[in-house]
Amino acid sequence: DIQMTQSPSSLSASVGDRVTITCRASQSISSYLNWYQQKPGKAPKLLIYAASSLQSGVPSRFSGSGSGTDFTLTISSLQPEDFATYYCQQSYSTLGTFGQGTKLEIK
Amino acid sequence: QVQLVQSGAEVKKPGASVKVSCKASGYTFTGYYMHWVRQAPGQGLEWMGWINPNSGGTNYAQKFQGRVTMTRDTSISTAYMELSRLRSDDTAVYYCARAIYSGSYRGGMDVWGQGTTVTVSS
Numbered sequence: 001d002i003q004m005t006q007s008p009s010s011l012s013a014s015v016g017d018r019v020t021i022t023c024r025a026s027q028s029i030s031s032y033l034n035w036y037q038q039k040p041g042k043a044p045k046l047l048i049y050a051a052s053s054l055q056s057g058v059p060s061r062f063s064g065s066g067s068g069t070d071f072t073l074t075i076s077s078l079q080p081e082d083f084a085t086y087y088c089q090q091s092y093s094t095l096g097t098f099g100q101g102t103k104l105e106i107k
Numbered sequence: 108q109v110q111l112v113q114s115g116a117e118v119k120k121p122g123a124s125v126k127v128s129c130k131a132s133g134y135t136f137t138g139y140y141m142h143w144v145r146q147a148p149g150q151g152l153e154w155m156g157w158i159n160p161n162s163g164g165t166n167y168a169q170k171f172q173g174r175v176t177m178t179r180d181t182s183i184s185t186a187y188m189e190l191s192r193l194r195s196d197d198t199a200v201y202y203c204a205r206a207i208y209s210g211s212y213r214g215g216m217d218v219w220g221q222g223t224t225v226t227v228s229s
Contacts (some may be wrong), residue, residue: 043202084193091214096157
């Protein structure tokens with residue numbers, strides 16, 4: 001199975017900060033990498049698919065990049081509603097796997 | 108609007124089985140793969156498998172092989188996930204989620220059900 005490793009596991013930041021979360025795959029997954037945001041008690045929400053495509057309705061301050069094994073999610077200017085947990089997920093393999101998550105907290 | 112509505116919370120004893128339903132509306136049910144994902148209390152997301160509602164073909168995470176069965180009823184646009192031989196560590200919220208690309212398991216999961224809490228306790 002393809003393993004997905006996110007870093008950091010947690011992150012403290014302030015409103016207005018630029019934040020980057022990384023995700024590394026244990027083997028090449030081309031651009032089959034997706035990012036989700038999850039708030040407590042809610043279902044995950046798709047932010048980015050195919051590494052860099054912004055899902056409809058998602059603010060443009062979210063962006064994704066990367067290919068092969070290394071990927072990043074960037075939030076250009078944190079807003080109060082962005083404090084949540086973020087997950088990467090690969091869809092290259094028939095067996096989908098998620099990263100362990102990155103909890104983004106208010107500093 | 109496109110939505111997935113899941114069945115209600117379940118409480119089961121160890122060794123029992125649970126079957127969670129996911130009713131789709133607002134789109135062509137047979138056109139999009141359906142994934143199942145679970146989340147144990149305080150833990151991350153865990154992918155369980157997918158079903159192709161058109162063919163009924165399935166693919167399961169190795170961890171659940173032999174214990175999980177994903178099926179569908181196209182006449183009522185509903186997908187099902189059954190997990191057998193339940194253990195306490197199967198206590199989790201179970202989600203169904205639609206694959207974003209028509210006819211493919213690839214791509215992200217763009218529409219999610221509200222989640223079904225399954226509690227396994229003696």
